[in-house]
Amino acid sequence: MHKPLSKASQLGRRGFLGLAGVAALSDSLLSRKRVVRALLAKDMLAENTGSSAGSSPGLPPLKITDVRVIVTCPDRNYVLVKVLTSEPGLYGVGDATLNGRELAVAADLEQHISPLLVDRDPEQIEDTWQYLYRGPYWRGGPVQMTALAGIDLALWDIKGKRANMPLYQLLGGRTRTGALAYTHASGRDFAEVEDVARRAMKRGFKCVRAQVAIPGLEGTYGTPGNKTPEAAAWRVANLAGLPQTEVFEPASYLRVVPRLFEYLRAKLGPEVELLHDCHERLDPIQAARLAHELEPYHLFFLEDCLRPEYKESFRLIREHSTTPLAMGELFNSLWDCVPLIKEQLIDYIRCDLGHIGGITAGRKVAALAELFQVRTAWHGPGDIGPPTHAANVHVDLSIPNFGIQEMVFFPDVTREVISGGPEFKDGYMNVSDLPGLGCDVNEEAAKKCPYRRAYLPTARRKDGSVQDW
Ligand code: CS2
Numbered sequence: 001m002h003k004p005l006s007k008a009s010q011l012g013r014r015g016f017l018g019l020a021g022v023a024a025l026s027d028s029l030l031s032r033k034r035v036v037r038a039l040l041a042k043d044m045l046a047e048n049t050g051s052s053a054g055s056s057p058g059l060p061p062l063k064i065t066d067v068r069v070i071v072t073c074p075d076r077n078y079v080l081v082k083v084l085t086s087e088p089g090l091y092g093v094g095d096a097t098l099n100g101r102e103l104a105v106a107a108d109l110e111q112h113i114s115p116l117l118v119d120r121d122p123e124q125i126e127d128t129w130q131y132l133y134r135g136p137y138w139r140g141g142p143v144q145m146t147a148l149a150g151i152d153l154a155l156w157d158i159k160g161k162r163a164n165m166p167l168y169q170l171l172g173g174r175t176r177t178g179a180l181a182y183t184h185a186s187g188r189d190f191a192e193v194e195d196v197a198r199r200a201m202k203r204g205f206k207c208v209r210a211q212v213a214i215p216g217l218e219g220t221y222g223t224p225g226n227k228t229p230e231a232a233a234w235r236v237a238n239l240a241g242l243p244q245t246e247v248f249e250p251a252s253y254l255r256v257v258p259r260l261f262e263y264l265r266a267k268l269g270p271e272v273e274l275l276h277d278c279h280e281r282l283d284p285i286q287a288a289r290l291a292h293e294l295e296p297y298h299l300f301f302l303e304d305c306l307r308p309e310y311k312e313s314f315r316l317i318r319e320h321s322t323t324p325l326a327m328g329e330l331f332n333s334l335w336d337c338v339p340l341i342k343e344q345l346i347d348y349i350r351c352d353l354g355h356i357g358g359i360t361a362g363r364k365v366a367a368l369a370e371l372f373q374v375r376t377a378w379h380g381p382g383d384i385g386p387p388t389h390a391a392n393v394h395v396d397l398s399i400p401n402f403g404i405q406e407m408v409f410f411p412d413v414t415r416e417v418i419s420g421g422p423e424f425k426d427g428y429m430n431v432s433d434l435p436g437l438g439c440d441v442n443e444e445a446a447k448k449c450p451y452r453r454a455y456l457p458t459a460r461r462k463d464g465s466v467q468d469w
Protein backbone atom coordinates (compact mmCIF):
# COMPACT_ATOMS: atom_id res chain seq x y z
CA MET A 1 0.00 0.00 0.00
CA HIS A 2 1.59 3.23 -1.03
CA LYS A 3 2.25 5.39 2.08
CA PRO A 4 1.14 9.05 1.61
CA LEU A 5 4.18 11.39 1.84
CA SER A 6 4.55 13.40 5.06
CA LYS A 7 4.14 17.23 4.81
CA ALA A 8 7.91 17.58 5.16
CA SER A 9 8.77 15.17 2.37
CA GLN A 10 6.05 16.69 0.09
CA LEU A 11 7.64 20.07 0.73
CA GLY A 12 11.03 18.42 0.16
CA ARG A 13 9.99 16.99 -3.23
CA ARG A 14 8.31 20.25 -4.32
CA GLY A 15 11.42 22.03 -3.16
CA PHE A 16 13.60 19.60 -5.21
CA LEU A 17 11.40 19.89 -8.29
CA GLY A 18 11.43 23.66 -7.77
CA LEU A 19 15.25 23.56 -7.56
CA ALA A 20 15.51 21.28 -10.60
CA GLY A 21 13.21 23.63 -12.45
CA VAL A 22 15.32 26.63 -11.46
CA ALA A 23 18.51 24.79 -12.45
CA ALA A 24 17.10 23.90 -15.86
CA LEU A 25 15.90 27.44 -16.32
CA SER A 26 19.24 28.92 -15.30
CA ASP A 27 20.95 26.35 -17.54
CA SER A 28 19.02 27.48 -20.59
CA LEU A 29 19.52 31.06 -19.50
CA LEU A 30 23.24 30.31 -19.20
CA SER A 31 23.45 28.76 -22.64
CA ARG A 32 21.35 31.58 -24.03
CA LYS A 33 23.78 33.94 -22.28
CA ARG A 34 26.68 32.10 -23.90
CA VAL A 35 25.12 32.44 -27.36
CA VAL A 36 24.48 36.12 -26.78
CA ARG A 37 28.06 36.57 -25.53
CA ALA A 38 29.47 34.88 -28.65
CA LEU A 39 27.36 37.06 -30.90
CA LEU A 40 28.36 40.07 -28.86
CA ALA A 41 32.05 39.12 -29.18
CA LYS A 42 31.73 39.27 -32.94
CA ASP A 43 29.77 42.49 -32.75
CA MET A 44 32.31 43.76 -30.23
CA LEU A 45 35.09 43.20 -32.72
CA ALA A 46 33.04 44.72 -35.56
CA GLU A 47 32.15 47.65 -33.33
CA ASN A 48 35.71 48.19 -32.19
CA THR A 49 37.27 47.75 -35.59
CA GLY A 50 34.56 49.92 -37.18
CA SER A 51 34.28 47.64 -40.18
CA SER A 52 31.59 45.07 -40.89
CA ALA A 53 33.08 42.31 -38.77
CA GLY A 54 36.58 43.22 -40.01
CA SER A 55 36.24 42.61 -43.75
CA SER A 56 38.22 44.95 -46.03
CA PRO A 57 36.21 48.11 -46.79
CA GLY A 58 34.38 47.88 -50.12
CA LEU A 59 34.54 44.09 -50.11
CA PRO A 60 31.58 41.94 -49.11
CA PRO A 61 31.86 40.45 -45.59
CA LEU A 62 33.64 37.14 -45.69
CA LYS A 63 33.09 34.08 -43.53
CA ILE A 64 34.96 30.84 -43.05
CA THR A 65 32.60 28.08 -44.15
CA ASP A 66 34.81 25.03 -43.58
CA VAL A 67 38.32 23.91 -42.62
CA ARG A 68 39.59 20.80 -44.43
CA VAL A 69 42.49 18.84 -42.98
CA ILE A 70 44.34 16.78 -45.61
CA VAL A 71 46.76 14.10 -44.38
CA THR A 72 48.78 12.59 -47.22
CA CYS A 73 52.03 10.72 -47.85
CA PRO A 74 53.34 11.25 -51.40
CA ASP A 75 57.02 10.75 -50.42
CA ARG A 76 56.54 11.44 -46.72
CA ASN A 77 53.70 12.46 -44.45
CA TYR A 78 52.27 15.97 -44.73
CA VAL A 79 49.29 17.61 -43.00
CA LEU A 80 47.74 20.32 -45.16
CA VAL A 81 44.97 22.75 -44.32
CA LYS A 82 42.39 24.25 -46.66
CA VAL A 83 40.27 27.08 -45.23
CA LEU A 84 37.14 27.58 -47.36
CA THR A 85 35.20 30.85 -47.41
CA SER A 86 31.77 32.20 -48.27
CA GLU A 87 33.21 33.70 -51.48
CA PRO A 88 32.94 31.00 -54.14
CA GLY A 89 36.36 29.68 -55.15
CA LEU A 90 38.21 31.65 -52.50
CA TYR A 91 40.13 29.45 -50.08
CA GLY A 92 43.45 29.47 -48.28
CA VAL A 93 46.14 26.76 -48.19
CA GLY A 94 48.30 26.06 -45.16
CA ASP A 95 50.79 23.46 -43.96
CA ALA A 96 50.60 21.88 -40.47
CA THR A 97 53.20 19.12 -40.77
CA LEU A 98 54.95 17.99 -37.56
CA ASN A 99 57.23 15.06 -38.34
CA GLY A 100 56.33 12.01 -36.24
CA ARG A 101 53.22 13.62 -34.70
CA GLU A 102 51.16 14.34 -37.80
CA LEU A 103 47.92 12.79 -36.59
CA ALA A 104 48.04 14.66 -33.28
CA VAL A 105 48.06 17.96 -35.20
CA ALA A 106 45.35 16.76 -37.60
CA ALA A 107 43.14 15.80 -34.64
CA ASP A 108 43.71 19.16 -32.94
CA LEU A 109 42.68 20.89 -36.15
CA GLU A 110 39.67 18.69 -36.85
CA GLN A 111 38.34 18.20 -33.32
CA HIS A 112 39.23 21.44 -31.56
CA ILE A 113 40.16 24.27 -33.91
CA SER A 114 37.90 23.94 -36.98
CA PRO A 115 34.62 24.28 -34.97
CA LEU A 116 35.96 27.57 -33.58
CA LEU A 117 36.68 28.99 -37.02
CA VAL A 118 33.47 28.35 -38.93
CA ASP A 119 31.60 31.65 -39.39
CA ARG A 120 34.60 33.70 -38.33
CA ASP A 121 35.95 36.37 -40.64
CA PRO A 122 39.19 35.04 -42.20
CA GLU A 123 40.48 38.57 -42.66
CA GLN A 124 41.07 39.00 -38.94
CA ILE A 125 44.37 37.10 -38.89
CA GLU A 126 45.89 38.68 -35.74
CA ASP A 127 42.67 38.31 -33.75
CA THR A 128 42.36 34.68 -34.85
CA TRP A 129 46.01 34.09 -33.91
CA GLN A 130 45.50 35.52 -30.40
CA TYR A 131 42.18 33.66 -30.07
CA LEU A 132 43.73 30.30 -31.00
CA TYR A 133 46.92 30.89 -28.97
CA ARG A 134 45.49 32.34 -25.75
CA GLY A 135 41.85 31.19 -26.09
CA PRO A 136 42.47 27.52 -25.22
CA TYR A 137 44.10 28.69 -21.94
CA TRP A 138 46.60 25.80 -22.33
CA ARG A 139 48.97 27.32 -24.80
CA GLY A 140 52.00 26.58 -26.96
CA GLY A 141 53.82 23.35 -27.60
CA PRO A 142 54.71 21.86 -31.00
CA VAL A 143 51.30 20.30 -31.73
CA GLN A 144 49.16 23.37 -31.04
CA MET A 145 51.63 25.81 -32.59
CA THR A 146 51.87 23.71 -35.76
CA ALA A 147 48.08 23.57 -36.01
CA LEU A 148 47.96 27.35 -35.47
CA ALA A 149 50.65 27.85 -38.12
CA GLY A 150 48.62 25.85 -40.66
CA ILE A 151 45.59 28.08 -40.10
CA ASP A 152 47.70 31.25 -40.07
CA LEU A 153 49.28 30.46 -43.44
CA ALA A 154 45.85 29.74 -44.95
CA LEU A 155 44.43 33.04 -43.66
CA TRP A 156 47.37 35.00 -45.08
CA ASP A 157 46.86 33.15 -48.36
CA ILE A 158 43.20 34.28 -48.40
CA LYS A 159 44.15 37.87 -47.61
CA GLY A 160 46.74 37.90 -50.40
CA LYS A 161 44.25 36.44 -52.87
CA ARG A 162 41.62 39.01 -51.87
CA ALA A 163 44.13 41.81 -52.22
CA ASN A 164 45.33 40.20 -55.45
CA MET A 165 48.93 40.46 -54.22
CA PRO A 166 51.73 37.96 -53.54
CA LEU A 167 52.27 37.90 -49.78
CA TYR A 168 55.70 39.54 -49.81
CA GLN A 169 53.93 42.61 -51.31
CA LEU A 170 51.31 42.56 -48.55
CA LEU A 171 54.10 42.18 -45.97
CA GLY A 172 55.68 45.40 -47.06
CA GLY A 173 57.19 44.69 -50.47
CA ARG A 174 60.58 43.48 -51.58
CA THR A 175 63.72 44.31 -49.63
CA ARG A 176 65.80 42.12 -51.94
CA THR A 177 65.72 40.49 -55.37
CA GLY A 178 66.08 36.96 -53.96
CA ALA A 179 66.71 35.05 -50.74
CA LEU A 180 70.24 33.57 -50.46
CA ALA A 181 69.79 29.82 -50.07
CA TYR A 182 71.74 26.90 -48.68
CA THR A 183 71.45 23.18 -49.31
CA HIS A 184 72.76 20.04 -47.61
CA ALA A 185 75.96 18.16 -48.50
CA SER A 186 76.14 14.95 -46.51
CA GLY A 187 78.52 12.04 -46.92
CA ARG A 188 79.94 8.88 -45.42
CA ASP A 189 83.42 10.38 -45.62
CA PHE A 190 85.16 13.69 -46.36
CA ALA A 191 85.57 12.93 -50.08
CA GLU A 192 81.86 12.18 -50.46
CA VAL A 193 80.90 15.41 -48.69
CA GLU A 194 83.30 17.30 -50.98
CA ASP A 195 81.77 15.62 -54.02
CA VAL A 196 78.18 16.47 -53.00
CA ALA A 197 79.23 20.04 -52.15
CA ARG A 198 80.88 20.49 -55.56
CA ARG A 199 77.70 19.28 -57.27
CA ALA A 200 75.65 21.79 -55.28
CA MET A 201 78.05 24.61 -56.18
CA LYS A 202 77.78 23.62 -59.84
CA ARG A 203 74.02 23.94 -59.43
CA GLY A 204 74.49 27.53 -58.31
CA PHE A 205 74.61 27.22 -54.51
CA LYS A 206 76.95 29.69 -52.82
CA CYS A 207 76.30 28.16 -49.38
CA VAL A 208 76.45 24.52 -48.37
CA ARG A 209 75.75 22.79 -45.04
CA ALA A 210 78.24 19.95 -44.52
CA GLN A 211 77.55 16.84 -42.40
CA VAL A 212 79.71 13.69 -42.31
CA ALA A 213 79.26 10.21 -40.87
CA ILE A 214 81.40 9.61 -37.77
CA PRO A 215 83.41 6.38 -37.99
CA GLY A 216 82.24 3.87 -35.40
CA LEU A 217 78.89 5.58 -34.93
CA GLU A 218 75.87 4.14 -36.77
CA GLY A 219 73.91 6.92 -38.45
CA THR A 220 75.03 10.41 -37.38
CA TYR A 221 72.42 13.11 -37.94
CA GLY A 222 72.22 14.41 -41.48
CA THR A 223 74.39 11.69 -42.98
CA PRO A 224 73.39 8.87 -45.27
CA GLY A 225 74.99 6.40 -42.87
CA ASN A 226 76.99 3.61 -44.39
CA LYS A 227 74.92 1.02 -46.22
CA THR A 228 75.33 -1.45 -43.37
CA PRO A 229 72.82 -4.06 -42.16
CA GLU A 230 71.86 -1.38 -39.61
CA ALA A 231 70.71 0.88 -42.42
CA ALA A 232 68.64 -1.98 -43.77
CA ALA A 233 67.29 -2.52 -40.24
CA TRP A 234 66.36 1.14 -40.21
CA ARG A 235 64.26 0.72 -43.33
CA VAL A 236 62.51 -2.32 -41.85
CA ALA A 237 61.91 -0.52 -38.53
CA ASN A 238 60.50 2.36 -40.49
CA LEU A 239 58.24 0.05 -42.47
CA ALA A 240 56.97 -1.12 -39.08
CA GLY A 241 56.44 2.56 -38.25
CA LEU A 242 58.83 2.50 -35.26
CA PRO A 243 61.73 4.83 -34.53
CA GLN A 244 65.20 3.53 -35.30
CA THR A 245 67.79 4.11 -32.56
CA GLU A 246 71.21 5.49 -33.50
CA VAL A 247 74.33 5.54 -31.32
CA PHE A 248 76.10 8.86 -30.74
CA GLU A 249 79.27 9.71 -28.82
CA PRO A 250 80.29 13.41 -28.63
CA ALA A 251 84.02 12.68 -28.23
CA SER A 252 84.47 11.09 -31.68
CA TYR A 253 82.16 13.68 -33.25
CA LEU A 254 84.24 16.52 -31.74
CA ARG A 255 87.43 14.97 -33.14
CA VAL A 256 86.03 14.59 -36.69
CA VAL A 257 84.06 17.80 -37.39
CA PRO A 258 86.93 20.34 -37.23
CA ARG A 259 88.97 18.08 -39.52
CA LEU A 260 86.04 17.94 -41.98
CA PHE A 261 86.01 21.74 -42.32
CA GLU A 262 89.82 21.91 -42.55
CA TYR A 263 89.53 19.42 -45.43
CA LEU A 264 86.67 21.27 -47.16
CA ARG A 265 88.36 24.68 -46.95
CA ALA A 266 91.55 23.16 -48.41
CA LYS A 267 89.59 21.52 -51.26
CA LEU A 268 86.84 24.07 -51.95
CA GLY A 269 88.67 27.30 -51.14
CA PRO A 270 87.66 30.36 -49.07
CA GLU A 271 84.68 31.59 -51.17
CA VAL A 272 81.96 29.01 -50.60
CA GLU A 273 79.96 29.62 -47.41
CA LEU A 274 80.01 26.55 -45.15
CA LEU A 275 77.50 25.70 -42.42
CA HIS A 276 77.14 22.84 -39.93
CA ASP A 277 74.26 21.53 -37.78
CA CYS A 278 75.19 20.12 -34.35
CA HIS A 279 71.54 19.15 -33.95
CA GLU A 280 71.31 19.95 -30.22
CA ARG A 281 73.79 17.17 -29.27
CA LEU A 282 76.50 18.86 -27.24
CA ASP A 283 77.00 19.99 -23.67
CA PRO A 284 77.89 23.65 -23.18
CA ILE A 285 81.66 23.19 -22.83
CA GLN A 286 81.76 20.76 -25.79
CA ALA A 287 79.89 23.33 -27.89
CA ALA A 288 82.31 26.08 -26.79
CA ARG A 289 85.27 23.88 -27.76
CA LEU A 290 83.79 23.02 -31.19
CA ALA A 291 82.85 26.61 -31.99
CA HIS A 292 86.38 27.65 -31.01
CA GLU A 293 88.09 24.93 -33.07
CA LEU A 294 85.99 25.81 -36.13
CA GLU A 295 87.01 29.48 -36.08
CA PRO A 296 89.82 29.12 -38.66
CA TYR A 297 87.33 27.80 -41.24
CA HIS A 298 85.02 30.83 -41.08
CA LEU A 299 81.68 29.08 -41.01
CA PHE A 300 78.61 31.06 -42.10
CA PHE A 301 77.09 29.66 -38.90
CA LEU A 302 77.18 26.73 -36.50
CA GLU A 303 73.63 25.60 -35.81
CA ASP A 304 71.77 24.31 -32.76
CA CYS A 305 74.87 23.52 -30.65
CA LEU A 306 72.78 23.11 -27.52
CA ARG A 307 69.39 21.74 -26.52
CA PRO A 308 66.65 24.44 -26.55
CA GLU A 309 66.34 24.10 -22.77
CA TYR A 310 69.82 25.54 -22.19
CA LYS A 311 69.65 29.03 -23.72
CA GLU A 312 71.79 30.68 -21.02
CA SER A 313 74.67 28.35 -21.85
CA PHE A 314 75.18 30.20 -25.14
CA ARG A 315 77.06 32.75 -23.01
CA LEU A 316 79.79 30.15 -22.49
CA ILE A 317 80.11 29.56 -26.26
CA ARG A 318 80.30 33.32 -26.88
CA GLU A 319 83.04 33.61 -24.29
CA HIS A 320 85.20 31.13 -26.21
CA SER A 321 84.51 31.74 -29.89
CA THR A 322 83.62 34.17 -32.68
CA THR A 323 82.03 31.47 -34.87
CA PRO A 324 78.56 32.78 -35.82
CA LEU A 325 75.78 30.88 -34.06
CA ALA A 326 72.25 29.96 -35.18
CA MET A 327 69.47 28.54 -33.02
CA GLY A 328 65.75 28.05 -32.91
CA GLU A 329 64.13 25.33 -35.03
CA LEU A 330 62.83 23.66 -31.86
CA PHE A 331 61.33 26.88 -30.47
CA ASN A 332 57.54 26.79 -30.33
CA SER A 333 56.97 30.15 -28.73
CA LEU A 334 57.88 33.72 -29.66
CA TRP A 335 59.10 34.11 -26.11
CA ASP A 336 61.65 31.32 -26.53
CA CYS A 337 63.49 33.65 -28.91
CA VAL A 338 63.72 36.68 -26.62
CA PRO A 339 66.71 35.91 -24.34
CA LEU A 340 69.07 34.77 -27.12
CA ILE A 341 68.16 37.74 -29.34
CA LYS A 342 68.08 40.36 -26.59
CA GLU A 343 71.57 39.36 -25.33
CA GLN A 344 72.84 38.86 -28.90
CA LEU A 345 73.97 35.35 -27.93
CA ILE A 346 73.15 34.21 -31.47
CA ASP A 347 73.63 35.75 -34.90
CA TYR A 348 70.84 33.91 -36.72
CA ILE A 349 67.37 33.02 -35.43
CA ARG A 350 66.27 29.75 -37.00
CA CYS A 351 62.65 29.35 -36.08
CA ASP A 352 60.41 27.03 -38.06
CA LEU A 353 57.45 29.18 -39.19
CA GLY A 354 55.46 25.96 -39.43
CA HIS A 355 56.01 25.14 -35.74
CA ILE A 356 55.97 28.56 -34.08
CA GLY A 357 52.68 29.93 -35.38
CA GLY A 358 53.12 30.85 -39.04
CA ILE A 359 53.76 34.15 -40.80
CA THR A 360 52.18 36.19 -38.01
CA ALA A 361 54.74 34.78 -35.58
CA GLY A 362 57.66 34.91 -38.03
CA ARG A 363 57.17 38.63 -38.69
CA LYS A 364 57.30 39.35 -34.97
CA VAL A 365 60.45 37.28 -34.45
CA ALA A 366 62.08 39.05 -37.42
CA ALA A 367 61.09 42.47 -36.06
CA LEU A 368 62.52 41.67 -32.63
CA ALA A 369 65.71 40.28 -34.18
CA GLU A 370 66.15 43.42 -36.30
CA LEU A 371 66.32 45.53 -33.16
CA PHE A 372 69.34 43.50 -31.95
CA GLN A 373 71.06 43.04 -35.33
CA VAL A 374 70.23 39.34 -35.41
CA ARG A 375 69.37 37.95 -38.84
CA THR A 376 66.88 35.27 -39.86
CA ALA A 377 67.65 31.76 -41.13
CA TRP A 378 64.25 30.10 -41.05
CA HIS A 379 64.17 26.30 -40.81
CA GLY A 380 63.57 24.82 -44.28
CA PRO A 381 64.02 21.02 -44.27
CA GLY A 382 62.24 18.33 -46.29
CA ASP A 383 59.83 17.38 -43.51
CA ILE A 384 57.79 20.58 -43.69
CA GLY A 385 55.62 21.16 -46.74
CA PRO A 386 55.99 23.52 -49.71
CA PRO A 387 53.46 26.03 -48.27
CA THR A 388 55.74 26.63 -45.26
CA HIS A 389 58.74 26.95 -47.59
CA ALA A 390 56.75 29.53 -49.54
CA ALA A 391 55.90 31.39 -46.32
CA ASN A 392 59.61 31.39 -45.41
CA VAL A 393 60.55 33.10 -48.66
CA HIS A 394 57.67 35.61 -48.65
CA VAL A 395 58.85 36.78 -45.23
CA ASP A 396 62.55 36.63 -46.28
CA LEU A 397 61.88 38.91 -49.26
CA SER A 398 60.06 41.52 -47.18
CA ILE A 399 62.30 41.98 -44.09
CA PRO A 400 65.50 44.06 -43.70
CA ASN A 401 67.38 41.53 -41.53
CA PHE A 402 67.16 38.41 -43.68
CA GLY A 403 70.23 36.19 -43.35
CA ILE A 404 69.94 32.93 -45.27
CA GLN A 405 67.24 30.40 -46.26
CA GLU A 406 67.58 26.61 -45.95
CA MET A 407 65.92 24.87 -48.90
CA VAL A 408 65.22 21.44 -50.32
CA PHE A 409 64.02 20.25 -53.71
CA PHE A 410 60.67 18.43 -53.47
CA PRO A 411 60.24 15.26 -55.54
CA ASP A 412 57.68 15.20 -58.38
CA VAL A 413 55.34 12.89 -56.41
CA THR A 414 55.01 15.65 -53.79
CA ARG A 415 54.60 18.40 -56.36
CA GLU A 416 51.68 16.46 -57.88
CA VAL A 417 49.88 16.77 -54.56
CA ILE A 418 51.16 20.21 -53.49
CA SER A 419 51.88 22.58 -56.36
CA GLY A 420 53.65 25.91 -56.22
CA GLY A 421 56.20 26.88 -53.62
CA PRO A 422 59.48 28.77 -53.91
CA GLU A 423 61.89 28.24 -56.80
CA PHE A 424 65.70 28.08 -56.72
CA LYS A 425 67.87 29.97 -59.24
CA ASP A 426 71.58 30.81 -59.20
CA GLY A 427 71.90 30.51 -55.44
CA TYR A 428 68.70 32.35 -54.49
CA MET A 429 65.11 31.44 -53.62
CA ASN A 430 62.16 33.30 -55.04
CA VAL A 431 58.39 33.03 -55.09
CA SER A 432 55.96 33.60 -57.95
CA ASP A 433 53.81 36.71 -58.19
CA LEU A 434 50.67 34.64 -57.82
CA PRO A 435 48.30 36.24 -55.28
CA GLY A 436 48.69 34.90 -51.76
CA LEU A 437 51.15 32.16 -50.79
CA GLY A 438 51.33 30.73 -54.33
CA CYS A 439 50.64 27.06 -53.43
CA ASP A 440 47.72 24.72 -54.07
CA VAL A 441 46.64 21.25 -52.98
CA ASN A 442 45.31 18.56 -55.32
CA GLU A 443 42.93 16.75 -52.94
CA GLU A 444 42.27 13.87 -55.35
CA ALA A 445 45.98 13.17 -55.69
CA ALA A 446 46.41 13.51 -51.93
CA LYS A 447 43.77 10.85 -51.33
CA LYS A 448 45.82 8.38 -53.38
CA CYS A 449 48.76 8.70 -50.93
CA PRO A 450 47.44 7.52 -47.57
CA TYR A 451 49.26 8.35 -44.36
CA ARG A 452 51.93 5.88 -43.15
CA ARG A 453 53.07 6.10 -39.56
CA ALA A 454 56.76 6.99 -39.38
CA TYR A 455 59.09 8.37 -36.75
CA LEU A 456 62.25 10.39 -36.63
CA PRO A 457 65.18 8.31 -35.39
CA THR A 458 66.11 8.45 -31.73
CA ALA A 459 69.62 8.27 -30.27
CA ARG A 460 71.42 6.71 -27.32
CA ARG A 461 74.98 6.85 -25.99
CA LYS A 462 77.13 3.71 -26.00
CA ASP A 463 76.22 3.23 -22.33
CA GLY A 464 72.56 2.98 -23.38
CA SER A 465 71.48 6.36 -21.98
CA VAL A 466 69.19 8.67 -23.96
CA GLN A 467 70.90 11.16 -26.23
CA ASP A 468 69.35 13.94 -28.33
CA TRP A 469 69.07 12.74 -31.95
C1 CS2 B 1 67.44 19.86 -39.38
C2 CS2 B 1 66.15 19.20 -39.75
O1 CS2 B 1 67.40 20.97 -41.41
C3 CS2 B 1 67.74 21.04 -40.25
O2 CS2 B 1 68.31 22.00 -39.76
O3 CS2 B 1 67.63 20.17 -38.09
O4 CS2 B 1 66.36 18.46 -40.86
C4 CS2 B 1 65.54 18.37 -38.68
O5 CS2 B 1 66.35 17.31 -38.35
C5 CS2 B 1 64.20 17.83 -39.09
O6 CS2 B 1 63.38 18.85 -39.51
C6 CS2 B 1 63.56 17.09 -37.92
O7 CS2 B 1 62.24 16.87 -38.12
Ligand code: MG
Pocket residue numbers: 277279303304329
Ligand atom coordinates in the same frame (compact mmCIF):
# COMPACT_ATOMS: atom_id res chain seq x y z
MG1 MG C 1 68.78 21.90 -37.77
